[in-house]
Every structure is written in structure tokens, then in C-alpha cells.
Amino acid sequence: MTDYCLSGARIVDPAKNLDEIRDFWVVDGRITFGRHDGETENLDVSGKIVMPGLIDLRSHLHAPESLSSASAAAAAGGYTAILAMPDVCPPADNPGAIRLMEEKASKSASITFLQCGCLTKGSKGKELAPLGSLKEAGVVAVSDCPNSPQNTEIFLKGLEYASMFDLPVIEFPRDLTVSSSGVAHEGPTGLRMGIGGYPRMAEELFVQRAITISRNIQVNIHVSSISSAGSVELIRNAKAKGILITADTTPHHLTLTDEKILGYDPNSKTMPPLREESDRAAILAGILDGTIDCISTAHEPCHEHEKQVEFDLAPAGIIGYETALSIVYEELSLHEKDPFGLIAQTMSEKPRRILKTPYEGITEGAKADFVVFDPSKNWQYTVEKGVSVARNTPFDGCTIKGSVVATFSMGKQVYSAIEV
Amino acid sequence: MDVTQWHRKSLLGLEELSVAEIECILRQAAQFKEDVPNPERKTDHLSGKRIVNLFLEPSTRTRIAFEIAAKSLSADVISITGNSSSLTKGETLRDTAMNVQALGADAIVVRHSSAGSSLFLSRTIDVPIINAGDGAHEHPSQALLDMFTLQENLGTLRGKKITILGDILFSRVARSNLWGLTKMGAEVTLAGPSTLVPKQFEEMGARVSHDLRESLADADAVMLLRIQHERQNSTHFPSLAEYTTMFGLNMERSKWLKPDAIILHPGPINRGVEIDSELADSSRAVILDQVKNGIAVRMAILYLCANAVTCSHND
Numbered sequence: 001m002t003d004y005c006l007s008g009a010r011i012v013d014p015a016k017n018l019d020e021i022r023d024f025w026v027v028d029g030r031i032t033f034g035r036h037d038g039e040t041e042n043l044d045v046s047g048k049i050v051m052p053g054l055i056d057l058r059s060h061l062h063a064p065e066s067l068s069s070a071s072a073a074a075a076a077g078g079y080t081a082i083l084a085m086p087d088v089c090p091p092a093d094n095p096g097a098i099r100l101m102e103e104k105a106s107k108s109a110s111i112t113f114l115q116c117g118c119l120t121k122g123s124k125g126k127e128l129a130p131l132g133s134l135k136e137a138g139v140v141a142v143s144d145c146p147n148s149p150q151n152t153e154i155f156l157k158g159l160e161y162a163s164m165f166d167l168p169v170i171e172f173p174r175d176l177t178v179s180s181s182g183v184a185h186e187g188p189t190g191l192r193m194g195i196g197g198y199p200r201m202a203e204e205l206f207v208q209r210a211i212t213i214s215r216n217i218q219v220n221i222h223v224s225s226i227s228s229a230g231s232v233e234l235i236r237n238a239k240a241k242g243i244l245i246t247a248d249t250t251p252h253h254l255t256l257t258d259e260k261i262l263g264y265d266p267n268s269k270t271m272p273p274l275r276e277e278s279d280r281a282a283i284l285a286g287i288l289d290g291t292i293d294c295i296s297t298a299h300e301p302c303h304e305h306e307k308q309v310e311f312d313l314a315p316a317g318i319i320g321y322e323t324a325l326s327i328v329y330e331e332l333s334l335h336e337k338d339p340f341g342l343i344a345q346t347m348s349e350k351p352r353r354i355l356k357t358p359y360e361g362i363t364e365g366a367k368a369d370f371v372v373f374d375p376s377k378n379w380q381y382t383v384e385k386g387v388s389v390a391r392n393t394p395f396d397g398c399t400i401k402g403s404v405v406a407t408f409s410m411g412k413q414v415y416s417a418i419e420v
Numbered sequence: 421m422d423v424t425q426w427h428r429k430s431l432l433g434l435e436e437l438s439v440a441e442i443e444c445i446l447r448q449a450a451q452f453k454e455d456v457p458n459p460e461r462k463t464d465h466l467s468g469k470r471i472v473n474l475f476l477e478p479s480t481r482t483r484i485a486f487e488i489a490a491k492s493l494s495a496d497v498i499s500i501t502g503n504s505s506s507l508t509k510g511e512t513l514r515d516t517a518m519n520v521q522a523l524g525a526d527a528i529v530v531r532h533s534s535a536g537s538s539l540f541l542s543r544t545i546d547v548p549i550i551n552a553g554d555g556a557h558e559h560p561s562q563a564l565l566d567m568f569t570l571q572e573n574l575g576t577l578r579g580k581k582i583t584i585l586g587d588i589l590f591s592r593v594a595r596s597n598l599w600g601l602t603k604m605g606a607e608v609t610l611a612g613p614s615t616l617v618p619k620q621f622e623e624m625g626a627r628v629s630h631d632l633r634e635s636l637a638d639a640d641a642v643m644l645l646r647i648q649h650e651r652q653n654s655t656h657f658p659s660l661a662e663y664t665t666m667f668g669l670n671m672e673r674s675k676w677l678k679p680d681a682i683i684l685h686p687g688p689i690n691r692g693v694e695i696d697s698e699l700a701d702s703s704r705a706v707i708l709d710q711v712k713n714g715i716a717v718r719m720a721i722l723y724l725c726a727n728a729v730t731c732s733h734n735d
Contacts, residue, residue: 188623192435194535194556194592264536308514308544310534312555 003027003038004413008046009372012340015052015349016361019341026368029411033364043406043418045372049340052348052362053080053111053369053409054325055355057170057248057296058145058224060085060317064389065301068108070321072415073388074299077321078371080409081112082299083355085145086123093118093129095137102138110414114355116141119158119169125149128158135165140355143170145224146271146316148206150176156213163219168354170222173206173231174272183312185273189258195312198273200228207231211238211245220244222354225298227253227272229282236291246354248294249283251320251327252394256280260394266307266314268394270298273316287342288335293350297324301390319390323381325373326400333375333401368408372418377403429548429728431721432538433558434599442564442600448720449568452492453713465723466495469526473499474516475552476507476532481687481711482552482562486529489718495526495726513537514544521545527726530554535592548725556590562686563596565717566643567604569710573682574640578605583635585611585667586645586694589618589656593686594645598626611635612667615656632667636676643684644669644694660693670696674704682706 004026012019025036059082061070074082086092088101098115105113117134121127123144131142142162148171149155155171162169182198190196203226210221211234226232226249238245252270257277260268268274286292300317307314325347332339352359360366380399383391407415426444434442455463471490475483483499490497500520507516513532520528527548530538535555542549553559567577574580582601588594588610601608602625609627610617621628629635636642647663657663669683683695683705691697700707 188620191618191620192595192624194554194558194595264539305512309512310532310540311536312534 001028002413003036003040005036005040005042006045006050006372007042008044009048009050011050011362012344013052013362014341014344015359016363018362026408026411029368031362031364031366031368045405047374047376048405049373049375050362050370051340051344051373052359053371053407054078054347055081055083055351055357056299056321057083057294057351057354058085058298059083060146060298060300061088062301064303066108066389067104067113069387069389070299070301071109071111071113073319073321073386075111075407075409075415076387076404077323078325078373078404078407079111079321080369080371080407081114081357083114083116083141086116086118086143087146091118091122092116092134092139093121093123095130095133098134098137098139110412111409114357115139116143116145116170118142119144119162120149120154123147125151125154128154128161131158131162131167132165135167139167140357141168141170143172143224145170145172148172148174152209155209156217159213159219159221160217166356168220168222168356170224171206171210172224173203173210175202175205178202178205182273183269184261185258185275187258187276189262193262193264200230200275200279203228203272204230204234207234211235211243214238214245215241215243218244220246222246222248224248224296225250225253225272226283226286226292227275227279229279232282232286232291236286236289239291246293246350247291248296248351249287249292250296250298251324252318253283254280254287254295255327255331256394261311264311265394266309266311267318267392267396269311269314269316270318271316284331284335287332287346293346294354295324295328295346296351297321301388302392304391307392318393319388320393322386322388323393323395323398323400325371325404326379326381326402327395329373329375329402330400367411369410370408371404372406373402374405375402377405379403426724427728429725430538430542430550431560431725432542432549432551434560434563434596434603435558437603439603442567442603445564445717445720445724446568446571448724449564449713449717452719452723453716462492462494464494466490466493466726469495469726470524471495471497471722471726472520472525472528473497474505474520474528474530475499476502476505476530477553479531479552481714482531485711485714486552486718486722489715490722492715492719493723495722513541517541517545521547527722548728550721550725553592556592556595558596559592560596561714561718561721562593563600564721565710565714566597566684566686567600568713568717569684569706570641572709572713573706577601580606580640581609581638582606583609583611583639583642584645585632585635585642585669587616587647588612588621588645589616590648591645597643598624602626609635609639613657613663632673633676636673639677639681641682641684642669642677643686645686646688646690647694664693668694668696669699671699674699677704684710686710
């Protein structure tokens, strides 16, 4: 096993109240701050930032991505753990499916695969999945993402039942009764283009439902992929009243608007859809003031041919591992002089806390689990050179500020772009 | 001297056209209408060219008008409809279009239920694409023939007040007319029930009204749209009967119009729903003129796009 010496980096780990420039070593896969005189690979990372490994709260592991390509792409983006949504094939609604996935992951993954089980059988919203057995099989959360139980009683019972096992519930807030035909945000841009059907209301009604339920039965609910200004306001007000709600959004909802779909490019078709500048601004404000706890990628690979169809017929979803950190850094650095504490919180610390996964931190004796980020490096992202085998992203060809240069996961270096 | 040029090989919508380009098509259409008074007489402008009509949604008027237009220009016309194409066997639109291109089409006239499908095809293949209706997005040839008919009857479009009444939300005809008419200086009012005429259309330059009488009062022309009940679920309005009661145009209500105001309808008409039968057959209605003008306008579109020629005009 190679040992490493990392010199000159600024270490930012808000969970451990750590923010200082210090040399450290990775010896036998563990971090040490004490001088190590054995043979090491020396990584001069001065001017770079070392943060805890990122953890993604919404990953869809569809073809064409395999577990190994997904884990390589995630590592290239600084992720050391990803939460696999239950919309896999077969759906993650029984212990057998969870163990099968676990077995595949143990063979091919260089990072930690966490599994999210279905809240309802087949995520159909009709009857509860066996949540206790799923937990025993290893799931760390349950969700029907990218669906939501439309029947509120089922949702309510699911929340009550899951709380017995201390199992986090992730809600993808979408009221289908007002968005069943939705392919795009319902607003001026969509009206012009003759598409729409997915109004803000579809999300906000179900965010309000989650808040109301949480207030009444005092359970934690995490709402995923917030896209509308109204949702941000609802969550802000709920948190102010002490209601146990947490939320995440995505890098694309933080940086793009529905102007991006003007050319009907299915690579900009997402779920929830890209909305208006006022929404984007509210999401940014929500991240800055802590209303939105986390930023997740919503990484959703599609085959190229699946996206080479009419906009309304194309599947929603974009890939995001390799660009997430840079995009978030670029955007937040416009508004925060020093955004790294906030980035570490929203992309690592709080997602871990929501999933209640153990975390050792960048501390003496801890297993190496961190990302090295170079904020000064501008780079051009192209799907050609990307690690992911999927190519469905609106960020193809973008020049982005700040780049991941190395990722360590489970004690090993799993990604390196450092020129030695 | 005003020299206008036409450089586009595809016609995807009116939103992207300049006033000069719209005028170019309308002038060319006027010339064809004059030159070809007898539909039996063909010109040979598109002789040796293959025009493929790819109609993946039902159509009577538009498909036949494009066929007659192409044949009047001596093109060979092949028509493919949804049921007769390999799309029913799971082939994608992209593959169908690439095959049609490989088979030697010189232009493809496409109608499809997906908004943006024409743009998608124009980016996929090199053959000129004529949009004959893409979802609720645009139907440029219809709007151009409407504008042509309005111009014939009103003399000019500048300063004229045009009311488009009915199902605007799902209508590609309304969107194309809105772009075209406002570019040409007309004032457009979109009228109908609030669920089918959202206020946000004002951002596209229209006036929005839910008051039938008021929207008809000073109109120089009213364009009726069919209620596309096959597209909507029942939530947009209570019933067709209620629609007719509140927004249907009949002889009595036509008195709310100015005496010389005309009535247009892109068809198909649902007699007794959006317009009563007597009014549809009255002298105010120019509905069949629209159909006839549709041939000259589509000849102009095919001629200009298939040749991507320079159209010049001496004033």
C-alpha cells in the first residue's frame, strides 16, 4: 500500500472545527499529522483545499453507467460516498435486491455505496415496502424518488413506521395531480415553446405536505431537489418554527434556468425542471442562509439514443458527479469570500448527518476520506474526456473554475489529476 | 427599391423570422396566386425535386394543401402518415428522418405532436424542414396563410386589431399568428376562458381578455380556434356546452363585431361549438378563402426553402 505525504494544503473540516494549513500523511490508509519518515509519494498540494470526501444524496444508477463507472466518475468529482436511489432494476423494495446490489458494489466500487430502499413497494405509492427488513439488509434511508407517494395516508404511515427504525425518509416532492403531463417548468419560456405542465405548485404543495406532517407527528423529513422559490420560503419558515425538515437542491438548479431549454435540448431536461431566475436566486439565498442543507448531484445517466428524441419524449435526468463541486464553488465564490466551509457543510457534513452515517473526519488515525481541490485551476469539462460513460449534461463544453485534483476514499487514493 | 432576400432552407416558425422574411413569403405567395389562377396549370419551379410529407398527426387541409402546392410546382410528392410509417414499429423520429433523407428527399414537410420536433429534425439532417405543426409550438404555414388572407381583406396588417378566440394554450396556430401578426404591426388580443388563455401570454406581446363582448368590440377580424377536446382533460372547462354558452360565436353575438369585421378559422370547424353553422357560412367568414390561399402560401414556402433562393422585389 502506497503511503502519501500531502504538504501545504489548507484543511477545511467544519464538523471537526478544523481550518488550518498543515502537512499530513496517509500511512497504511490512515491520516497522521505526526511526521512519517518512511517512503512516501509526495504530493505538493500547497494552495489547494483538503475537504472531507463528498457524499451525494441523490444518485440514479441506471445503464449505461455501471457501478464501477459510476464510482470512478464520482471519485473524479471528489465523492467518496453516494446514495443509490431505489429506482434500480429490480427496484430496491426487498432485502434480496439490496443484498444483490451490495454484492455487486463490493466487487466493483472504489467508494462507498449507500443504498436507499423504496418507501412503498415498487415505489408505486400503494403499499409500504418492508422497511424493517430493508434496514436489516443495509439501507440507510428510504424514498420513492423520483416518485412521491400521492396518497398522503400511505406517506404518513411510511413516515411513522420508518421512524420506529430511525430510518431517514427522503421525499421527492411532486404532486402528480397538477403535473402528470409535465415535461418542463410552467412559465413564460415553456408557454412560448408550447411545453410545460410542471408548475412550481406541484413541488410546493408537497413540500407543504411534508412540513405539515412533520409538525404533526414530529418526525424528520428530508425533501429532495428543491427547485422553486416558494419551496425555499416554506422550508425557511418551517425551520424557524423548529419543524424537523431538511432539504437539498442540485448544482443545476443553483446555476441554470429554463432559458437553457429554449433549443429543446433533452440534455437540459431535468426532474424537477429548471425554473426561472427568481427561483435560482432564491435557491442561492437558501444555501447561503442554511435553509437548504445540502447540494446533491441528481446524477442520472441516460443512453445517448434515449436523449436523441423529441424533447417531450426524452427521459429527464442529467449526469453531475464530475462537475458538481466546481460548479458549486464557482457560483458560491461569487457570493462568499471564502465558501469552503459552506461547501464542506452542504456537500459532506450535512448529508452525512441526515443519513446518520459515521464520520471520522480529517483527524489523527482516521481512514483517509477526503478530496483535494484546486480553486485556482480553470478547466474545460467535456463529455468526451469525462469519466462517466454517459454524456447527458447541459454543462458539456463549459469552462469551470476550480478543479478536483485528488480523491481518497476508504484509505486509498481513488482519483488523481496531480501532475507529479 | 426594396430588396429582400430569403436565405433559409428550413421554415421552423415565425418567432425567428424578420418582417422582411415574412413579407418575402407573402409577396411570393401573391405572385403564385396570380400566376396560377388555374390549379391545373403547373409551373416547373420544383421539377425533379422530391418533397416528402411526413405527417405523424392527423391532418386534412394542411397535408392536402402541401401536396397540391408541391404538385403545382411540379415536384414529386410522397406522403407518409403516422400509421403507415415504421414509427409504429418503434423506429425513432430521428431514424425515420435519416432514412427519408437517405432515400433522396429534397425537402421534408413534417407534422408531429411534439413541440420542437421540427427544430430537432433540422439539426439532425441536412434536408430542408418545413414545419407543418409541432405540438403546441408553431404552425407557420397556417399563420402565413391567415396573414395573407387578412392582408387581402384588410389591405394591411399594420394597426389592425385581431382577436384570436378559443383554446390558445394548446394552440400552435395562435402562437405562430401572435408572432407573425405582432411583427407586422397588428394588435393581437387573445380571448377565451382563463384556463385556456393564461395571463402570461401578455409577455409575448398580446392583450389577454376573458370578456367575449369586449374582445370582439373593436376587432377588425376575429380568428376562431377549435376547442381541442381530444388534447385536454376535462379540467380546463366544464363542458363543450358551457364553452358554447360563454364563448361560442353565433349570429346574435356577431352583432357585437364591427359591421365589416371578418371571421377566420383554421379548421376543422366544430359547428355549433365555437361557431354556429349559419355564421360559418355567412359572408363575414373567409374560411374557404383561407384554405385556397393556403395553396399559394405553401407554394411560396416550398419554392423559397427548397431552392433557398434569393427573392428580390422591386417596389
